[in-house]
Amino acid sequence: xxxxxxxxxxxxxxxxxxxxxxxxxxxxxxxxxxxxxxxxxxxxxxxxxxxxxxxxxxxxxxxxxxxxxxxxxxxxxxxxxxxxxxxxxxxxxxxxxxxxxxxxxxxxxxxxxxxxxxxxxxxxxxxxxxxxxxxxxxxxxxxxxxxxxxxxxxxxxxxxxxxxxxxxxxxxxxxxxxxxxxxxxxxxxxxxxxxxxxxxxxxxxxxxxxxxxxxxxxxxxxxxxxxxxxxxxxxxxxxxxxxxxxxxxxxxxxxxxxxxxxxxxxxxxxxxxxxxxxxxxxxxxxxxxxxxxxxxxxxxxxxxxxxxxxxxxxxxxxxxxxxxxxxxxxxxxxxxxxxxxxxxxxxxxxxxxxxxxxxxxxxxxxxxxxxxxxxxxxxxxxxxxxxxxxxxxxxxxxxxxxxxxxxxxxxxxxxxxxxxxxxxxxxxxxxxxxxxxxxxxxxxxxxxxxxxxxxxxxxxxxxxxxxxxxxxxxxxxxxxxxxxxxxxxxxxxxxxxxxxxxxxxxxxxxxxxxxxxxxxxxxxxxxxxx
Numbered sequence: 001x002x003x004x005x006x007x008x009x010x011x012x013x014x015x016x017x018x019x020x021x022x023x024x025x026x027x028x029x030x031x032x033x034x035x036x037x038x039x040x041x042x043x044x045x046x047x048x049x050x051x052x053x054x055x056x057x058x059x060x061x062x063x064x065x066x067x068x069x070x071x072x073x074x075x076x077x078x079x080x081x082x083x084x085x086x087x088x089x090x091x092x093x094x095x096x097x098x099x100x101x102x103x104x105x106x107x108x109x110x111x112x113x114x115x116x117x118x119x120x121x122x123x124x125x126x127x128x129x130x131x132x133x134x135x136x137x138x139x140x141x142x143x144x145x146x147x148x149x150x151x152x153x154x155x156x157x158x159x160x161x162x163x164x165x166x167x168x169x170x171x172x173x174x175x176x177x178x179x180x181x182x183x184x185x186x187x188x189x190x191x192x193x194x195x196x197x198x199x200x201x202x203x204x205x206x207x208x209x210x211x212x213x214x215x216x217x218x219x220x221x222x223x224x225x226x227x228x229x230x231x232x233x234x235x236x237x238x239x240x241x242x243x244x245x246x247x248x249x250x251x252x253x254x255x256x257x258x259x260x261x262x263x264x265x266x267x268x269x270x271x272x273x274x275x276x277x278x279x280x281x282x283x284x285x286x287x288x289x290x291x292x293x294x295x296x297x298x299x300x301x302x303x304x305x306x307x308x309x310x311x312x313x314x315x316x317x318x319x320x321x322x323x324x325x326x327x328x329x330x331x332x333x334x335x336x337x338x339x340x341x342x343x344x345x346x347x348x349x350x351x352x353x354x355x356x357x358x359x360x361x362x363x364x365x366x367x368x369x370x371x372x373x374x375x376x377x378x379x380x381x382x383x384x385x386x387x388x389x390x391x392x393x394x395x396x397x398x399x400x401x402x403x404x405x406x407x408x409x410x411x412x413x414x415x416x417x418x419x420x421x422x423x424x425x426x427x428x429x430x431x432x433x434x435x436x437x438x439x440x441x442x443x444x445x446x447x448x449x450x451x452x453x454x455x456x457x458x459x460x461x462x463x464x465x466x467x468x469x470x471x472x473x474x475x476x477x478x479x480x481x482x483x484x485x486x487x488x489x490x491x492x493x494x495x496x497x498x499x500x501x502x503x504x505x506x507x508x509x510x511x512x513x514x515x516x517x518x519x520x521x522x523x524x525x526x527x528x529x530x
Contacts, residue, residue: 014038014057014428021045023094025053025101036060036070036427041104044089051089052105056098059429067098074100077167079142084135086155086165105163110151110216119223122254126289128154129217130281131162136213137277139167140206147204149212150193151219190387191232191239192225196268199236201496206277207270213280214265214273221258222250226266231416232387236493240268257287373397383413387420395421415441415451422458426465435462442478449485450494456482457497464502476506483510 017027017040025042031052032039042053060066074091077100081087087103110128113120120128132154139146146153146167155163195211197204218226226244229235244266248259261283267273274280373394376382379402386394398417402410422437441455460475486494495503 014059017055017097022053022097022099023092025051025099027053033428036066037100042101044101050104052086052102054100054102057429061096061098070098070100073167076144077102080135080139080144080167082135082138084131084162084164085138086163103163105155105157105165107155107157110154110156110220113156114151114219120220122221122258123289125217125220126258126284126287127160128156128162128220129213130284132164132213132216133210133277133280133284135162135164136206136209137281139164139209140277145204145206146209146212147198148190148193149209149216150190151216154216191235192227192384192387194236194239195270196240197270199239200492205270207273207275210265210273210277210280211267211270214262217262217265218244218247221254221262222247231412233490233493237489255287257283261287375401379410379413383417386417390420390424392421392424395424415444415448419451419454419458422455426458426462431462431465435459438462442475445482449482450487450490452482453479453486453494454497457494460502460506461498464499472502473505473509476502476509479506480509 014033016030017038018029020027022042024044024046026045028041028043028050030038031041037054037056040053040055042051043049044051056067056070060070071091074088077086078088078091086105088100089103090099090101092099119125132149136146136149144167146164148166149164153164153166155165157163193212193215195204195208197208215226227235227238227242229238246259247254247262248256251259261280265273265280274283373385373389375397376385379398382398382401386398395417399410399414402413404411404414418437418441422434422441425431425434425437438455438458441451442459444452444455456475456479460472460479463469463472463475483491495506498506
């Protein structure tokens with residue numbers, strides 16, 4: 001390989017295509033962006049319909065590997081024609097714009113619904129489970145495993161039709177050969193919903209998607225996911241070794257048969273789960289759930305209306321209680337006005353003194369005004385919000401709202417946010433910025449060997465993307481010095497940061513490092529799944 005920089009290494013801002021016409025598509029406005037593409041709302045002029053117009057980033061369009069992966073993703077999705085899967089209409093390149101035209105799904109995703117309601121009613125949750133399972137069955141029949149089932153990828157129309165989106169991490173069989181659509185520079189899934197076999201880097205099949213659906217089902221019914229931890233690494237370990245609190249204990253009102261289904265979906269071993277999505281569907285149909293056999297729109301609309309009425313009733317009760325409280329307070333103020341006046345004077349003097357003597361705020365006011373990220377109650381919640389939103393301002397907000405110098409916990413999450421900020425830049429083709437963020441982690445040294453290795457691994461991946469193979473190997477060589485200080489239970493998730501080629505190189509470097517001068521190599525304990 002040469003050391004020339006690939007097109008992916010450029011960090012120029014992505015042009016906004018809103019207002020342009022590309023072939024038969026008039027681009028209306030930007031909807032969002034991901035690691036490889038920018039998504040727009042567009043109108044297909046000839047058919048007068050709205051579509052989601054997914055455009056490969058211009059910084060990646062000159063890289064044949066990324067273009068090939070982009071088209072593989074389109075092929076995987078195009079094979080899947082099913083009412084519960086976002087449909088692909090066209091994949092093409094016109095005027096240098098590589099794009100995928102897909103079905104536009106109005107409404108909201110499950111993550112947004114859970115944020116608003118906290119959890120779902122039994123009928124709603126089972127409706128979602130059944131439709132996602134139906135989508136997974138259609139994918140399994142075509143040899144496709146999604147590998148990133150989560151609420152954000154579960155779209156729900158106003159009539160309650162569920163559409164599974166984003167097969168960008170899929171594994172698909174093309175002409176009898178397994179093709180990984182997750183290649184260098186891409187993440188392998190979302191830690192909160194990953195199956196144990198994904199965590200260990202083992203081969204996956206449709207039962208892995210069923211585990212992720214089980215995590216999602218538990219969250220829909222319990223109002224929280226089955227596992228929570230202080231870091232993605234700790235979360236991954238919980239998926240491997242811990243058992244969640246039984247759903248029947250969290251929600252005693254749930255049908256026992258439904259709890260049994262969710263428990264089986266969350267089994268650690270794939271062979272202990274349902275053998276296929278169709279087997280799960282068969283069990284769901286046995287439940288005595290209102291509306292499960294009715295058209296989705298009618299039953300869903302009715303359930304949403306009932307939920308809305310319940311929320312409205314709660315709000316009315318809260319408003320009445322607040323009004324009563326205000327009335328009582330007014331009566332108290334009339335009785336004690338003399339005392340209040342005295343206390344007010346004292347308070348004013350104290351407040352003036354406090355204002356004159358208070359230290360400068362930890363977070364500059366102008367920084368608070370410019371951020372668009374809501375502050376959370378704890379640094380852990382702030383970090384998980386950043387993972388969900390996946391944008392630079394959200395990652396930076398972790399350190400902005402919770403200064404790293406204030407506590408070791410804040411410092412830990414600030415480093416985690418910096419890691420994911422670097423990955424965001426890497427996945428979006430802004431490789432120079434990614435390299436700078438990884439370098440900050442790599443410089444930690446003795447302060448944190450784990451984050452030092454993360455930084456060096458990240459630099460190696462970026463250097464390889466830039467076709468700088470010598471630099472990539474150099475970073476791996478530096479990482480071998482810190483590897484013995486990384487706890488064994490954290491090594492496998494760290495190795496998953498590396499694509500297969502770099503992972504092999506690193507393990508070979510480790511073997512070489514363990515060879516004493518003039519002697520035979522010392523045995524090196526390699527990860528079980530490699």
